[in-house]
Amino acid sequence: MNEMVKKAAEALHISYEEASKNQKRLEELNATYFWSSAMGGQAVILSDSGERLMAVSAVSPEKHIEAFRQGRRS
Numbered sequence: 569m570n571e572m573v574k575k576a577a578e579a580l581h582i583s584y585e586e587a588s589k590n591q592k593r594l595e596e597l598n599a600t601y602f603w604s605s606a607m608g609g610q611a612v613i614l615s616d617s618g619e620r621l622m623a624v625s626a627v628s629p630e631k632h633i634e635a636f637r638q639g640r641r642s
Contacts, residue, residue, distance in 0.1 A: 572614055576602035579612045579622065597637060601629065 570588070577587035582604045592601045594613070603611040611629065613621045613636045622642045623632040 572600060572616075573602075575620075576600070576612055576614055579614075579620065580604045580610055582606075582609075594633065594636075597633070599636065601633065603629075 573584060573587045573591070576591070577584045580587065580602060582590075586605065587602050590603045590605055594601055597613070597615065598617070599613050599615040599619075601611065601613050603609060608625050610625065611623045611627075611632055613632065619641050621632065621636045621640055623635075627635075
């Protein structure tokens, strides 16, 4: 079991399988973007070093990634 996928599933309250499917690697940030496909679902960016930034569904993926790039963390 991938530890990062497990952490994302727990943070988003989704299954491990859904987190495994709903992810995008952000190589330039050494992080991975995960999202819930449920209506109103959240998203989380987890870095390889364990940092994270959560976002609600109203925040676009582009704004979420840019906030992470600028150093915001939750």
